[in-house]
Amino acid sequence: MQHRLIRRRLVCAAAAACALAAGPGVQAQAQTNTWPDKPVVLVVPYSAGGPTDVVARLLAVPMGQALGQSVLVENTVGAGGTIAPARVAKARPDGYTILIHHMGMATAPALYKKLPYDPLKDFEYIGQVLDVPMTLLSRKDFPANNFAELLDYVKKNQDKVSLANAGIGAVSQLCGMLFMHQAGVKLTTVPYKGAGPAMNDLMGGQVDLLCDQTTQTVPVIKDGQRAKVFGVTTPKRLSSLPDIPTLDEQGLKGFDVKVWHGMYAPKGTPREVVMAINKALNAALKDDNVKKRIAELSSDLVTPDKATPESLRTHLQAEVARWDKVIKAAGLSAD
Numbered sequence: 001m002q003h004r005l006i007r008r009r010l011v012c013a014a015a016a017a018c019a020l021a022a023g024p025g026v027q028a029q030a031q032t033n034t035w036p037d038k039p040v041v042l043v044v045p046y047s048a049g050g051p052t053d054v055v056a057r058l059l060a061v062p063m064g065q066a067l068g069q070s071v072l073v074e075n076t077v078g079a080g081g082t083i084a085p086a087r088v089a090k091a092r093p094d095g096y097t098i099l100i101h102h103m104g105m106a107t108a109p110a111l112y113k114k115l116p117y118d119p120l121k122d123f124e125y126i127g128q129v130l131d132v133p134m135t136l137l138s139r140k141d142f143p144a145n146n147f148a149e150l151l152d153y154v155k156k157n158q159d160k161v162s163l164a165n166a167g168i169g170a171v172s173q174l175c176g177m178l179f180m181h182q183a184g185v186k187l188t189t190v191p192y193k194g195a196g197p198a199m200n201d202l203m204g205g206q207v208d209l210l211c212d213q214t215t216q217t218v219p220v221i222k223d224g225q226r227a228k229v230f231g232v233t234t235p236k237r238l239s240s241l242p243d244i245p246t247l248d249e250q251g252l253k254g255f256d257v258k259v260w261h262g263m264y265a266p267k268g269t270p271r272e273v274v275m276a277i278n279k280a281l282n283a284a285l286k287d288d289n290v291k292k293r294i295a296e297l298s299s300d301l302v303t304p305d306k307a308t309p310e311s312l313r314t315h316l317q318a319e320v321a322r323w324d325k326v327i328k329a330a331g332l333s334a335d
Contacts, residue, residue: 042072050194098264109320203220
């Protein structure tokens with residue numbers, strides 16, 4: 001009996017030694033077989049209540065249901081949305097910390113000279129999520145009542161007009177700077193720690209103008225009591241806001257800013273885990289409540305062929321190249 005016990009212990013010790021010698025591959029496979037066995041953290045680069053946060057929280061519930069574990073949304077705010085990607089890039093590549101980010105992943109390399117991560121090298125790609133148009137708003141009591149009056153007013157009162165944004169490097173900043181560039185004006189820009197606070201101050205009359213995503217602005221526009229709208233940033237009018245003209249048709253030719261979102265995991269996350277998260281993402285994109293809410297916010301969920309790791313990788317590469325040219329040509333570097 002004692003010999004049998006000793007032999008069993010020796011076999012167990014040998015098996016453990018073999019697993020260690022085999023390296024991280026065997027251990028990763030073991031982890032993959034039980035993944036997920038705890039909640040997954042979905043990191044958002046911007047404040048609670050902002051456009052990207054709204055999208056993240058809509059997706060979190062059906063993704064959690066598909067995974068069999070909760071998906072917890074965490075807002076990691078700061079440095080124009082670059083702190084959150086840096087955090088996820090350095091996280092353990094086990095699938096329990098993932099990122100949702102908008103086109104800021106593509107604009108950051110041109111905006112920041114010392115970016116603490118590389119969007120093209122430091123992540124595994126999960127899939128694209130949705131596209132969001134933007135709108136140009138003002139406080140309710142702003143003197144202009146249409147876009148022609150707006151242009152005339154800002155050109156005559158450049159030093160008196162304030163333009164809010166969600167922070168240095170945020171899409172609202174980029175949209176606002178492109179507006180100033182094409183309108184030929186230089187306004188006082190006011191950066192906030194997220195789109196939510198910026199919108200609150202616009203509605204409160206503390207700032208004059210804001211360019212922001214429809215996920216946040218559509219309820220305000222339809223309410224009609226808290227802000228004025230001067231145009232949408234896409235080449236075509238929105239079906240949900242058919243009476244709102246585009247900035248392009250009102251004179252800012254070629255003005256086109258549409259915010260796309262993608263989901264990422266740290267580099268080295270096992271392929272099986274990435275695909276499990278991708279499967280949960282696709283399940284969420286088919287969820288009736290998600291589809292209904294996104295449509296109400298004048299946004300478009302991507303088609304299944306875009307909600308793939310390969311599609312997001314290709315799209316990000318193209319967008320990095322595109323925005324590098326646009327940002328440098330317009331002199332929009334943030335540092």
